[in-house]
Amino acid sequence: MLVAALLAFPAVVPNSVGNLGSLLETFLPWAGLAVPALLCLALLRRSVLATVSLVLPAAVWAMVFGGRALPADREAAGDLTVLQHNVGEENPDHEGTALALARAGADLIALEELTPAVRPFYEDVLASGHPHRAVVGTVGLWSRFPLADARPVDIRPADVGPDWNRGMRVTARTPQGDVAVYVAHLPSIRIRPSDGFGSGRRDESAAALGAAVASETLDRVVLLGDLNGTLDDRGLVPLTSRMVSARRGFGFSWPATLPLARIDHVMTRTAVPVAAWTLPATGSDHLPLIARVDL
Incomplete structure (x- = not known):
């Protein structure tokens, strides 16, 4: 009981x-x-x-x-194929990771933990198939379609300095019309004996991101990100109450060696994520997540 x-x-x-x-x-x-x-x-x-x-x-x-x-329907049709991946700061093979992402066939590729030292690997490999890109801090988006109006989204917790930039918003000019694309990397969570499940910063950042999505003027919105939380976690309610995610398939994405939780997400507003599933492991501690979206 x-x-x-x-x-x-x-x-x-x-x-x-x-x-x-x-x-x-x-x-x-x-x-x-x-x-x-x-x-x-x-x-x-x-x-x-x-x-x-x-x-x-x-x-x-x-x-x-x-x-x-139920397994995700990988043959499902969609107007847009999007890919989300935290490439991992400790990843020993960024070039191999970039090649794997380029071969996935996505229209949009969102990356997190994109430090200045590893950014050239992705710029070089993804440029041919995804000539349009926007990068803010340690998050970035590569696209087959033109991008416009790229700008930071302030999702910093109150006790974090101004050099912490892990949120961005950009307009993707797709054949079906403009789509507002958000890329975000919410604060990590640590489990400590002193404070238990330390999700306070993550929750604060999720609330800021939810407010940004709520104020978005374009109808169609796609959010790609490492949100460090699952769809069931009440800390992500500012997002899950406003957006939807593909419901078939667990899509556990972390940790890559033994996935236990889906903390990487593709969420949409005024669009339908018809299928989402993980791709084989790269050198990151996260699995890439790919989704098809019906606009």
């Missing part, structure tokens, strides 16, 4: 103590593993009642996550 309640109503766990609510929501799909574990215990106890009662949490998990458990 407790497992079923947490799956259905994770918001009952408060964030007032160590942001435990957001921690639960980050890994909420994995709470379903409690069902087979409890089934083993029920069989060991030879308890018919305990075994039958597990139908409830199993049914709740299926209702909440059943759609995501």
